[in-house]
Amino acid sequence: MPSRNKIFLLLLLLLPILVHCDALLRHHKFFVKETSYTRLCETKDILTVNGQFPGPTLHVREEDTIYVKVHNNGRYNITIHWHGVKQLRNPWSDGPEYITQCPIQPGDSFNYKIIFSLEIGTVWWHAHSDWSRATVHGAIIVHPKTPINYPFPKPHEEVPIIFGEWWKEDIMTVLQEFVESGGAPRDSDAYTINGQPGDLYPCSSEETFKLNVTYGKRYLLRMVNAAMNEILFFSIANHSLTVVGADGSYTKPLTTDHVLISPGQTLDCLLEANQAPPRGRCYMAARAYSTATNVPFDNTTTTAIVQYTDNFIFTTSPLLPSLPFYNDTTSAFDFLGSLKSLDPLLFPLNTYDTQIYSTISINTLQCQNTSCAGPNGTRLAASMNNISFVTPSIDILEAYYGHISGVFGMGFPSVPPLFYNFTGSNLPVILQTPERATEVRVIEYNSIVEVVFQGTSLVVGLDHPMHLHGFNFYILGWGFGNFDPCKDPMSYNLVDPPFRNTVVVPVNGWATIRFRAVNPGVWFLHCHLERHLTWGMDTVFIVKDGKKSEERMLPPPRKMPRC
Ligand SMILES: *[C@@H]1O[C@H](CO)[C@@H](O)[C@H](O)[C@H]1NC(C)=O
Ligand SMILES: *[C@@H]1O[C@H](CO)[C@@H](O)[C@H](O)[C@H]1NC(C)=O
Ligand SMILES: *[C@@H]1O[C@H](CO)[C@@H](O)[C@H](O)[C@H]1NC(C)=O
Ligand SMILES: *[C@@H]1O[C@H](CO)[C@@H](O)[C@H](O)[C@H]1NC(C)=O
Numbered sequence: 001m002p003s004r005n006k007i008f009l010l011l012l013l014l015l016p017i018l019v020h021c022d023a024l025l026r027h028h029k030f031f032v033k034e035t036s037y038t039r040l041c042e043t044k045d046i047l048t049v050n051g052q053f054p055g056p057t058l059h060v061r062e063e064d065t066i067y068v069k070v071h072n073n074g075r076y077n078i079t080i081h082w083h084g085v086k087q088l089r090n091p092w093s094d095g096p097e098y099i100t101q102c103p104i105q106p107g108d109s110f111n112y113k114i115i116f117s118l119e120i121g122t123v124w125w126h127a128h129s130d131w132s133r134a135t136v137h138g139a140i141i142v143h144p145k146t147p148i149n150y151p152f153p154k155p156h157e158e159v160p161i162i163f164g165e166w167w168k169e170d171i172m173t174v175l176q177e178f179v180e181s182g183g184a185p186r187d188s189d190a191y192t193i194n195g196q197p198g199d200l201y202p203c204s205s206e207e208t209f210k211l212n213v214t215y216g217k218r219y220l221l222r223m224v225n226a227a228m229n230e231i232l233f234f235s236i237a238n239h240s241l242t243v244v245g246a247d248g249s250y251t252k253p254l255t256t257d258h259v260l261i262s263p264g265q266t267l268d269c270l271l272e273a274n275q276a277p278p279r280g281r282c283y284m285a286a287r288a289y290s291t292a293t294n295v296p297f298d299n300t301t302t303t304a305i306v307q308y309t310d311n312f313i314f315t316t317s318p319l320l321p322s323l324p325f326y327n328d329t330t331s332a333f334d335f336l337g338s339l340k341s342l343d344p345l346l347f348p349l350n351t352y353d354t355q356i357y358s359t360i361s362i363n364t365l366q367c368q369n370t371s372c373a374g375p376n377g378t379r380l381a382a383s384m385n386n387i388s389f390v391t392p393s394i395d396i397l398e399a400y401y402g403h404i405s406g407v408f409g410m411g412f413p414s415v416p417p418l419f420y421n422f423t424g425s426n427l428p429v430i431l432q433t434p435e436r437a438t439e440v441r442v443i444e445y446n447s448i449v450e451v452v453f454q455g456t457s458l459v460v461g462l463d464h465p466m467h468l469h470g471f472n473f474y475i476l477g478w479g480f481g482n483f484d485p486c487k488d489p490m491s492y493n494l495v496d497p498p499f500r501n502t503v504v505v506p507v508n509g510w511a512t513i514r515f516r517a518v519n520p521g522v523w524f525l526h527c528h529l530e531r532h533l534t535w536g537m538d539t540v541f542i543v544k545d546g547k548k549s550e551e552r553m554l555p556p557p558r559k560m561p562r563c
């Protein structure tokens with residue numbers, strides 16, 4: 001009895017500590033609603049979570065399970081995706097509309113169950129319905145189970161750095177114009193850092209994001225690229241960055257002057273506040289990496305300020321960092337190719353069971369009335385293996401689970417339907433027209449899957465950040481021109497390849513990834529440039545259940561949104 005009393009007493013003593021630790025809440029409420037924001041001298045209503053732009057940062061611990069109840073108090077259908085969270089056996093809460101769920105309609109709510117497993121560092125959440133993600137997004141910080149058990153020097157402070165893209169026009173109008181015209185979307189008016197365009201834009205300098213630092217201290221920047229349509233270069237004047245994590249996994253420390261971050265990617269970077277006074281302030285800045293000469297893009301620069309608070313007299317105006325030029329593919333891929341994973345491999349990389357070889361292309365479709373804004377009056381589209389993905393009207397997960405036929409086909413091809421010089425110049429115009437269909441690829445549980453993405457020069461060659469839901473994958477290699485199945489695998493990194501959920505496939509080039517299909521469910525695969533996603537550069541992997549009960553999909557939650 002005394003020992004039991006002792007335990008009871010101990011628990012009583014521990015209670016405040018336990019409650020305190022629960023500052024990492026398990027239950028959250030997201031109210032999606034219109035909120036008025038002023039940027040670039042103009043005020044408009046934007047969709048926000050809890051009135052915040054960017055939305056709230058969620059803090060969790062490794063292997064936690066949390067719940068986020070999303071109340072749709074806005075005017076549009078909405079879903080939320082937990083980007084980079086594998087959601088083991090739980091595609092029900094993954095989020096992409098008409099892929100794993102019907103949208104939450106105005107006035108409704110849905111309680112997402114978010115299961116963390118391998119993730120460590122920075123992942124994020126964002127809307128995965130129409131183009132709401134422009135303003136409905138935020139960071140998720142996954143803390144180590146043991147407090148401050150980092151494989152790098154302990155930072156003094158951790159700061160989310162979230163990149164966004166801002167249009168003066170209402171984003172739904174931008175989307176509607178884009179879809180109706182059949183052409184490219186209008187360019188954004190600004191990029192943002194933590195919701196602020198920065199000093200180089202009109203009416204913005206008062207609110208420019210400022211990072212206060214103290215000389216001699218170390219800061220962990222938790223960077224998320226939530227921009228819609230552009231890959232970004234980022235740099236801080238007179239400071240180098242040390243990358244220690246990417247897409248929710250640790251990397252070997254990589255010290256660099258600038259980083260490249262695509263929509264869908266995250267980076268954890270250490271910043272040493274090591275510039276002695278008198279220089280008290282420096283700019284951090286980001287601008288587009290964009291290669292196509294005839295594709296217009298937002299070429300503005302967003303800035304924020306690093307200011308040393310131990311040097312209150314800011315005599316000089318801050319210096320801008322030098323960023324690689326917009327089309328500096330060499331800088332972009334030198335950086336990406338230098339990232340290596342820190343942790344041991346999760347499975348041997350000497351072989352694979354299944355290969356999927358897919359072209360990723362920009363395409364054109366005939367315009368119904370011959371006056372669309374694409375080349376020669378066509379309607380622009382995009383495809384994987386010449387199939388431009390058509391989003392169904394009930395979700396694929398429900399159709400798969402409930403054996404509802406007629407929603408999707410299982411014919412996503414394992415190889416391109418036609419072999420041609422994928423990256424050739426002046427390809428025949430006839431190759432530009434894709435098929436439109438909803439085709440998925442079914443994958444055996446536990447198989448090791450290799451995907452070779454082959455960019456093409458149809459219509460225009462571009463870099464494509466391809467994102468897979470439900471997994472991180474090893475990026476074994478990449479290159480320019482056509483993938484050579486004999487020669488290119490010789491140069492794969494089978495030792496410490498980066499472990500990411502979004503791979504930038506180089507312009508007119510290829511990239512190879514591998515993952516082990518230990519996550520049964522329905523998983524979206526798509527380009528994370530929003531316009532390409534809308535155009536159909538998407539497909540779905542359905543990973544079958546394994547034999548054991550713990551290898552099967554979880555049952556659906558009691559209440560899924562209905563179509
Ligand atoms: C043709 O389609 C375009 C884009 O969808 C639209 O802007 C235009 O009004 C249409 N013209 C006619 C005559 O229907
Ligand atoms: C940063 O430092 C400045 C100058 O000391 C101070 O006015 C400001 O409130 C600080 N900002 C934050 C977010 O701490
Ligand atoms: C700071 O950066 C500027 C431009 O980026 C460069 O001209 C200058 O030499 C740098 N100063 C130091 C102390 O590194
Ligand atoms: C950005 O693009 C505009 C329009 O294409 C052009 O006039 C301007 O010079 C460009 N600015 C920079 C910094 O490249």
Ligand SMILES: *[C@@H]1O[C@H](CO)[C@@H](O)[C@H](O)[C@H]1NC(C)=O
Nearest residue numbers: 291293325326327328329330
């Ligand atoms: C990058 O753009 C500049 C200016 O538009 C051009 O002169 C240069 O050739 C381009 N470089 C590459 C690699 O395309």
Ligand SMILES: *[C@@H]1O[C@H](CO)[C@@H](O)[C@H](O)[C@H]1NC(C)=O
Nearest residue numbers: 364374375376378429432459
């Ligand atoms: C537009 O039409 C012209 C003439 O038929 C053709 O040469 C050109 O390749 C076409 N461009 C595209 C992008 O389809």
Ligand SMILES: *[C@@H]1O[C@H](CO)[C@@H](O)[C@H](O)[C@H]1NC(C)=O
Nearest residue numbers: 421422423424425426481482
């Ligand atoms: C493919 O096209 C590119 C660009 O025109 C050319 O350099 C390359 O030699 C072509 N490859 C083959 C196999 O024809």
Ligand SMILES: *[C@@H]1O[C@H](CO)[C@@H](O)[C@H](O)[C@H]1NC(C)=O
Nearest residue numbers: 386417418430431433434435
């Ligand atoms: C794609 O499919 C369409 C329709 O079947 C066909 O006309 C076109 O040539 C194909 N293109 C390629 C690159 O396979």
Ligand SMILES: *[C@@H]1O[C@H](CO)[C@@H](O)[C@H](O)[C@H]1NC(C)=O
Nearest residue numbers: 076077102103105393562563
């Ligand atoms: C919202 O979702 C419902 C259910 O899928 C659908 O019927 C409706 O058309 C959607 N509304 C819009 C504006 O897309």
Ligand SMILES: [Cu+2]
Nearest residue numbers: 464527529532
């Ligand atoms: Cu793309």
